[in-house]
Amino acid sequence: MEYNEALQKVREYGQEHVLEYFSQLSEDEQKSLLQQIEQTDFSVLAKAAEGDKELKRGVITPIPAMKLSEIEEKKAEFTEEGLKLLRAGKVGAVLLAGGMGTRLGSDDPKGMYNIGLTKDVFIFERLIRNLLDVVEQIGCYIHLFVMTSEKNHEKTVAFLKEKKFFGYDENYVTFFMQDMAPASDYTGKVYMETKALMSASPNGNGGWFSSMKRGGVLDIVHKAGIAYLNIFAVDNVLQRIAEPCFVGATALNGCAVGAKVIKKAAPDEKVGVMCLEDGRPSIVEYYELTTELMEAKDASGEPAYNYGVILNYLFRVKDLEEIVSKEMPLHIVEKKIPYLNEAGETVKPEKPNGYKYESLVLDMIHMLDSCLVFEVVREKEFAPIKNPTGVDSVESARALLQKNGVVL
Numbered sequence: 001m002e003y004n005e006a007l008q009k010v011r012e013y014g015q016e017h018v019l020e021y022f023s024q025l026s027e028d029e030q031k032s033l034l035q036q037i038e039q040t041d042f043s044v045l046a047k048a049a050e051g052d053k054e055l056k057r058g059v060i061t062p063i064p065a066m067k068l069s070e071i072e073e074k075k076a077e078f079t080e081e082g083l084k085l086l087r088a089g090k091v092g093a094v095l096l097a098g099g100m101g102t103r104l105g106s107d108d109p110k111g112m113y114n115i116g117l118t119k120d121v122f123i124f125e126r127l128i129r130n131l132l133d134v135v136e137q138i139g140c141y142i143h144l145f146v147m148t149s150e151k152n153h154e155k156t157v158a159f160l161k162e163k164k165f166f167g168y169d170e171n172y173v174t175f176f177m178q179d180m181a182p183a184s185d186y187t188g189k190v191y192m193e194t195k196a197l198m199s200a201s202p203n204g205n206g207g208w209f210s211s212m213k214r215g216g217v218l219d220i221v222h223k224a225g226i227a228y229l230n231i232f233a234v235d236n237v238l239q240r241i242a243e244p245c246f247v248g249a250t251a252l253n254g255c256a257v258g259a260k261v262i263k264k265a266a267p268d269e270k271v272g273v274m275c276l277e278d279g280r281p282s283i284v285e286y287y288e289l290t291t292e293l294m295e296a297k298d299a300s301g302e303p304a305y306n307y308g309v310i311l312n313y314l315f316r317v318k319d320l321e322e323i324v325s326k327e328m329p330l331h332i333v334e335k336k337i338p339y340l341n342e343a344g345e346t347v348k349p350e351k352p353n354g355y356k357y358e359s360l361v362l363d364m365i366h367m368l369d370s371c372l373v374f375e376v377v378r379e380k381e382f383a384p385i386k387n388p389t390g391v392d393s394v395e396s397a398r399a400l401l402q403k404n405g406v407v408l
């Protein structure tokens with residue numbers, strides 16, 4: 001993008017200050033700032049006026065889940081259908097690895113974290129190993145799409161190349177970068193991190209499909225004839241990916257999406273739960289779950305909102321294409337954002353000083369007509385690594401991996 005175009009764009013959104021130091025920058029810095037302006041969606045900043053209040057929700061009612069006993073009964077039928085689709089190349093896998101992993105506190109991408117005790121065991125390695133289990137079962141590779149962000153792309157690609165993709169065929173791995181969203185003060189004015197760089201962060205995991213489309217990756221999906229995409233988070237080292245029974249169950253039930261869920265460990269466990277919202281599939285976040293909803297019971301006396309999502313969904317591509325141009329809800333989160341002070345120095349604030357803007361994958365579910373809520377065994381498929389110690393941590397995930405026979 002040329003300077004004049006950039007100026008026009010920032011002016012349109014009242015953000016001319018991002019070019020204040022332009023004449024003082026080196027040629028390379030100028031180029032990179034212009035590129036950043038080109039790639040930034042400033043329209044989100046208008047939402048700053050709304051603040052970080054919770055988004056308005058519709059009427060929440062329970063959604064039936066397909067429980068373990070029912071899945072066990074139909075396992076052979078589901079698995080046969082899943083294997084057929086997988087062998088026909090109809091299923092791709094999408095690893096969401098664009099997050100910042102702030103809670104884990106490592107400077108490297110989360111997938112590079114070594115959770116081994118007696119040998120190296122990287123998070124990426126565990127996930128690829130899990131996918132390779134299916135590859136070995138079906139006798140052919142599955143396309144693996146890896147979403148990174150500007151903040152971790154180079155390191156992620158270099159690491160996986162160095163490790164020879166942990167045995168995965170490189171020809172079946174495609175990287176794409178998610179979009180960035182600017183960070184602003186409370187009035188919606190973008191912060192500058194340095195004179196040449198706007199404060200920006202990955203725009204949340206909800207933009208994965210539009211980023212795939214924008215990055216031209218959807219062409220590979222079409223060319224390969226992929227009809228389903230199994231998206232999964234980088235931090236759950238136990239999850240099964242593109243697992244035949246889940247694929248077959250979602251397909252045979254004719255659902256737009258399948259969501260893997262676990263039975264909650266306690267009514268107040270911090271996981272989002274599946275529900276219906278105004279009659280459509282949806283997810284209520286744990287902090288939105290009122291006491292009334294927490295205590296509600298279904299016809300059989302079980303808690304009515306008892307199934308938590310683990311960020312492992314199988315989407316039907318044709319339905320994603322229908323919703324991709326629709327506007328997604330924007331989540332405004334108060335954060336500490338590094339900024340440039342009047343002396344032109346970068347300051348790392350001690351307290352929150354503004355907003356980041358994110359869209360979340362869970363909001364995509366509500367945009368679709370039907371969802372298969374598919375229970376999986378918690379101890380076998382849920383070991384998220386969010387923190388170094390304590391709940392959902394390296395420690396707890398190690399214990400669960402060992403319980404499942406993984407040598408660390």
Ligand code: UTP
Pocket residue numbers: 096097098099100101102103104110147178202203204205232233234235311386
């Ligand atoms: P989390 O919400 O746990 O965020 O992401 P995070 O960035 O990994 O960790 P914290 O909150 O900073 O500690 C859930 C999944 O969504 C992906 C993450 O990589 C992870 O797989 N994600 C999140 C993205 O791909 N992009 C984003 O912008 C945010």
